[in-house]
Amino acid sequence: MREPAGGEDLWRRRLASPWWRGAMAMAAGALPAPAFPEPSLWWWAYVALVPWLLLVRSAPTGRRAVLDGWLGGAGFLLAVHHWLMPSLHVFIVVLALLLGLLWAPWGWLTHRLLHGRPGPGRVAAALVLLPSAWLMAELVRSWQYLGGPWGLLGASQWQVAPALRLASVGGVWLLGFLLVVVNVAVTVLIAVARARTVALAGLTACGAVAAGVWVWEPPAQESGTARIAVVQPGVVQGPGPRFERGAELTRQLAGRRVDLVVWGESSVGQDLTGHPELSRRLAALSRRVGADLLVNVDARRSDRPGIYKSSVLIGPDGPTGQRYDKMRLVPFGEYIPARPLLGWATSVGKAAGEDRQRGTRQVVMRLPGALRIGPLVCFESAFPDMSRNLVRDGARMLVVQSSTSTFQRSWAPEQHASLAALRAAETWRPMVHATLTGQSAVFGPRGEPVGPRMSTGTSAATVYSVPLGRGTSPYVRIGPWPVYGAVAALAVFCAAEGGRALRRRTDRPSDGPPDQRADQPTPGRP
Known part of the structure; x- marks a missing residue:
């Protein structure tokens, strides 16, 4: 058996260290920031989540994946909103850590669907459910009392004409969903050889959606x-x-x-x-x-x-x-917000x-x-x-x-x-x-x-x-239908997971065979 090289061994040890891993999660979460203005490297958004996804799927446990999702979400928010630091100082870190919790379920779901050697079925589910979970995190943080929808992933495509046509159909939500689909597919192509066909099918579907909108949906x-x-x-x-x-x-x-x-x-x-x-x-x-x-x-x-x-x-x-x-x-x-509790922010x-x-x-x-x-x-x-x-x-x-x-x-x-x-x-x-x-x-x-x-x-x-x-426009007429679809997909997944857990509990073997328990005499009787 080949011994791991020195650099590979160091990498494994750092991944095993909770402190190193936490720092890498925050750094990986910050990677999408250059896709937004001022750099406006819009193309970077199509692969910027890949290092974060690879890190989360490699987590040894689901609990660790939750932590990687949380810290990555905090890193993302800090990077995209870093210009608030002169005004909020240390409070921006507190806010990022609080809102970063919205990506904790996304981290767990990434680990659940992509950890190890997932088959085509799990990967197909990941291509739908991981973008849906991402939209849920963005939707919740878009509430005005939690900071609003500044820095939604889809907003990085503001200067791309085909993307703007998609926005007229499904809003910024459709753009964000498709961007996460592409990132998940690229992650699978890199790390899950047995499901690359499904990943290619996902990329093809994204291209087909964009082409279909461009051809059949009239422009403004x-x-x-x-x-x-x-x-x-x-x-x-x-x-x-x-x-x-x-x-x-x-x-x-x-x-x-x-x-x-x-x-x-x-x-x-x-x-x-x-x-x-x-x-x-x-x-x-x-x-x-x-x-x-x-x-x-x-x-x-x-x-x-x-x-x-x-x-x-x-x-x-x-x-x-x-x-x-x-x-x-x-x-x-x-x-x-809650000035009696958070009024110290003025100091x-x-x-x-x-x-x-x-x-x-x-x-x-x-x-x-x-x-x-x-x-x-x-x-x-x-x-x-x-x-x-x-x-x-x-x-x-x-x-x-x-x-x-x-x-x-x-x-x-x-x-x-x-x-x-x-x-x-x-x-x-x-x-x-x-x-x-x-x-x-x-x-x-x-x-x-x-x-x-x-x-x-x-x-x-x-x-x-x-x-x-x-x-x-279709978006004005119909509304944020990608969000509704994401909620439905996650609801179906949760129902399936709940049903599976219930079946496992029902099928759990008893302490002894039923016929043997029935034949045992009651204590105190012959």
């Missing part, structure tokens, strides 16, 4: 255009100087025949009802430009208690009465000193000329359901007002802008992503870029000729 159709101006003041300290710079850039749009001027998040720092002079100035800007202004007020309201972030439409006579109050707030950035990072208040409903605004827009505020562009709801309510254009100035020199601005491409492709509606400090960008109804992107070093007002989409 255009129907007219709208001229939208995005005002990006750049890095300006303080709400007053920021307002003045926005007003200066807006005045430059006079005579350029725009349909709407969009300012970024927190572009107005005082309540318009309590400061009518601001309303008068904004109305004068609207008259000068010949178009309505969509501004964003971040201030304490005079008509109700608390601070709100609100999209407010301004016409030539002042506020039009159309207003949207942000509904989904950024945890720790705009409020602290270790830039957490919210006072909770913002939430709006209660989404709003579709009507512009002169009958164009209907659906406003979102910053973090809300990460939620697929919010864009879908606005389009179902009649929005022909989506507009997100954002500010990532806190994370100016990080991956955050580009990551945020890329989400607009996905939301546009999912809904067949263009999305305007307007920020205070960049990156501002516009995407057409197929998720394609429209005009130049305004970088983080830009202070300007840019006019975009935005193509409008028509029709209803």
Whole structure:
């Protein structure tokens, strides 16, 4: 028998060490991060999970696989959200470890289906169940109180045209499901020789789905255009100087025949009802430009208690009465969940000193000329359901007002802008992503870029000729059906596992043969 080489023996010893193995699990979980902006190595997402899968399947026990799944999930979240560290400091590690627990069941299932030398049946099940379990982890963490759906695996494909066509059918969820299928299939090709045919069949099925959508599903159709101006003041300290710079850039749009001027998040720092002079100035800007202004007020309201972030439409006579109050707030950035328990986060990072208040409903605004827009505020562009709801309510254009100035020199601005491409492709509606400090960008109804992107070093007002989409995409019409399918697949698996366990318990041999026990005399009787 061949003795293991020195390097191979060292590798085995390190895999056997819980500390080394834990570090490798976190590192393997972090590997998908370069697929997201800023690097945007989209092709890397198709194999980035393979080292993690190989590590988990090699776990000596299911319990160890659960730990590998947990630590890998924490590593993934830390890598994709590393730009939050300057704001949350050590608290981001605590959050990553807590949310990483969502991948613990995925780790157990990977070990259950791929450990050892699985046959074709187990591998076929893995090609369905492991992507389903991944979607469940993403779905749970997408809850706004757990941080929201930032960094979903499918979002790494925002610039790939065939992937965006798939998004119009099944949303970002379908993209994530297929990416995990590919990673599982590649893992099987590497490690499970006896089931390579099944893995190749899985890859072929993924290709067939993509090709089928490309051939049979019509792309989004255009129907007219709208001229939208995005005002990006750049890095300006303080709400007053920021307002003045926005007003200066807006005045430059006079005579350029725009349909709407969009300012970024927190572009107005005082309540318009309590400061009518601001309303008068904004109305004068609207008259000068010949178009309505969509501004964003971040201030304490005079008509109700608390601070709100609100999209407010301004016409030539002042506020039009159309207003949207942000509904989904950024945890720790705009409020602290369970503040009596977690309020200490304000002492270790830039957490919210006072909770913002939430709006209660989404709003579709009507512009002169009958164009209907659906406003979102910053973090809300990460939620697929919010864009879908606005389009179902009649929005022909989506507009997100954002500010990532806190994370100016990080991956955050580009990551945020890329989400607009996905939301546009999912809904067949263009999305305007307007920020205070960049990156501002516009995407057409197929998720394609429209005009130049305004970088983080830009202070300007840019006019975009935005193509409008028509029709209803399958994703808007049907909803997140890949999630429903994943739930059904896991439910069937759990039922089968439960039935198998029940049969094993029923078939377990008794302490003695039944006939022998029946013939034994009762104690005390002859």
